[in-house]
Amino acid sequence: MAEYTLIHAENLDTPKSPKPLQCRFHDTEEYQIFCKDCKDFMCFKCLGQLHQKHDLSPLRDSEEDIRKEMEDLLFENKHTEQLNSLSDKVSDKEKELVRDEECLKREIRTSVNEMKENIDLAEERCLSELRNTFESFQISLQEQKTNINNLKTEIGKFDVNELPDYNLNHIIYSLSKMKLCFSTSDTIINHPKPGFQPTMEFSIGNLIETSSRKCDADALLLHSSSNISTQTDFSEDSDSEWFDAEDIEEDDVIESSSDEITNEYPINFQMNQDINFVKKIVPISEKDAWIIANRKLLKIVDYSMQVGVYADKVDDIVALKDGCVLVLRYDESFIMKLLPNRRLVRFSNVDTVNNYPNCICIRDDIIVIYLWKAKVNFKTVYTSSSHIIWMNTDGIVTKRSLFSEIGWKRPCAIHNLESGLCVLYRVNSESSLHSIELIEAKAENCDMLYRFKGIYGLNPERNFECKGMCADKSRNILLSDHRHHSVYVLDKELKYRKTLFDARNGLDKPAAISLSNDQLWVADGNQMFIFQYANM
Structure with missing residues (x-):
């Protein structure tokens, strides 16, 4: 009787197993199998997902192994x-x-x-x-x-x-x-009255989930409904699973991968599909550049388009040596500065009462801004009013030139050369044709030194459509010819010298171009080409 009482008392102290033995991964299944390799229980659904090629046995035949597992866990309070x-x-x-x-x-x-x-x-x-x-x-x-x-x-x-x-x-x-x-x-x-249209741009950001390569406790960052159990021993590390998840997330952030980019010229990569025209390129390294597309300031890093817009309503930019970017907007009186922390602040004021800023360039820390406005008289005769400003990188104006001339001739891009200012003009408001002039800027007027007279035997003002211009170290001018699918070079007197790249090199509608460290960046639709350039 005493022996029976002792056995009964022992049975009362022994924890009772839940009935039935429900699988912790599949609510509708019960444990049927024991994995000797993982020392864990499973149902038949688990068998189809994990533990392939492991040493398995039916649960009822694994009593000795299960008790040994509990014995090891209780030994020297390992469970505690x-x-x-x-x-x-x-x-x-x-x-x-x-x-x-x-x-x-x-x-x-x-x-x-x-x-x-x-x-x-x-x-x-x-x-x-x-x-x-x-x-x-x-x-x-x-x-x-x-x-x-x-x-x-x-x-x-x-x-x-x-x-x-x-x-x-x-x-x-x-x-x-x-x-x-x-x-x-x-x-x-009867002049139209000014109006005001508010824009609701008040988003300050969004909360996002970020992954890290820490311990399994990071799983607590997941939603409460997520199952964070793993069919492994307590001492096993699951860093590899989080590492893979992080890699997938980074692939989603960068839309175009640079894994397939090689160092062989020409380098070619795709940009976002919604980009069909790039107005300007400013390289900042061999693989990185700022671009303007759809009046938005975007950035290319390691031959890949970054997600996110750095500034809106952008018409022209220059990059400073300290990593900041000056942003010109046609309809604003202030040149803005984009700081490395992505904050946009005021840099320098320009007078927009009579003229509007159209384009900007920089050379040897001298910033040049071309302001322009066209007026028409009662005889429908246009007069172009131009105002060119020179300033230093602190925004202090050092020189001005104000002049007017008959005709509609809007500046699209400028380059400050030792011999003068090279200006790309749009010749009229009805077409997309262009002309190029090298002018000597003075206080009261700007004398034209040279004018590009075209190639292919045609007047440039009737046949020349240019979307990009830059200069090399020898003051040669490089142009993109949108109509003839080519990029060619002019000498110091704006005379045609040779075609550098054309449709045979993959160009279709070349737009913005820029030269940096003997690398010529050429935007073509939503593609970017980088050619090796030999200084002529």
């Missing part, structure tokens, strides 16, 4: 040691999450404060543009009132009784001035 270690890891992760949350809070607050500063700057810019616009209208109205009063006085001097005695030319001149005054006044009075 392992569970304490796991508890420490979980506690460390808990503390790390608190620190990470505080860090992200600070980042979000910093981003919000920067957004507030940008909003204040945007308000100041809009109010400045509004003030300039209305001041311009007020000046025009005052000038027209003065013209009307002067004309009233001038015509009032005529005596109707003595009209036959007046010189006919004098009468015609006065009548013409009066008709012009009516026409000009009508244009000013």
Whole structure:
């Protein structure tokens, strides 16, 4: 009886196994098999997923191995040691999450404060543009009132009784001035009123999940519904699984891979599919470059297009030696500076009351900005007003040149050479044709030194469509000819020398080009070519 009581008491102290033995991976299955290699239980569904070529046996035939596994776990309290270690890891992760949350809070607050500063700057810019616009209208109205009063006085001097005695030319001149005054006044009075259209661009960012190569405690970062169990022994490391997941995530971030890029010229790689025209390229290393596409500032790193836009509404850029980028926008009075931390701040003010900034270049730390505006008179005759500014890398203006000429001729790109400024012009507002001039900039006017007269026996202003221009160390000018699928070089007097690359090299519609360290970057649709250039 005493023996029975002892056995009964032992049975009460022994933990009872749950019934049924439900698989922890498959809710509808029960444990049926024991893996001697992994020392773990499984169901038949587990058998089809893991433990291939392992030493397996039915659960009912593995009692000795199972009891041996529990014996090893209880020996010298190994289970306590392992569970304490796991508890420490979980506690460390808990503390790390608190620190990470505080860090992200600070980042979000910093981003919000920067957004507030940008909003204040945007308000100041809009109010400045509004003030300039209305001041311009007020000046025009005052000038027209003065013209009307002067004309009233001038015509009032005529005596109707003595009209036959007046010189006919004098009468015609006065009548013409009066008709012009009516026409000009009508244009000013019916000029479209300025409006304001707000843009809702207030996103400060998004929370993202990042992977790391730490211990299994990182699994706690997954959603609570995720199953984080593994069919392995406690001492096994699962770093390889997280490493693979990280690799997959990085592949998603970079849309085009550079794994297949070789060092053999020409180097060719694809950019984003939504890019069909690149306006400008600024290489910053052998594999990296800034580009402007769809008026957005984008970046190529290691021959791959980075995800994300660095600035919007961009018309031209130059890169500074400190890693910053100057951003020119046609409709803004300030040249902006993009800092390495991606913050956009003001760099230097340019006057946009009379002219608008069109293009910018830099050489030997001298920045040149070409401002331009076209006006038309009552005879539909255009007059181009140009204002060229030289400044240093601190934004201090060192030289100015202001001049006008008859005709519509808009600057698209400039290069500052020792001999003068090489300017790519669009010749009229109706077509996409271009011309190139080398001008000597002076205080009051800019004398033309040379003009590109074209190739193929045709006038360039009737046949030349250029989307990119750059210069080499010898002051030769390199051009992309959009219509003839080619890139060719001009000498210092803008005379054609030779074709460098054309359709035989894969070019179709070459656009922006840039030369850096004997590497010629050529954008062609959503492709980028890099040719080796031998200085001529």
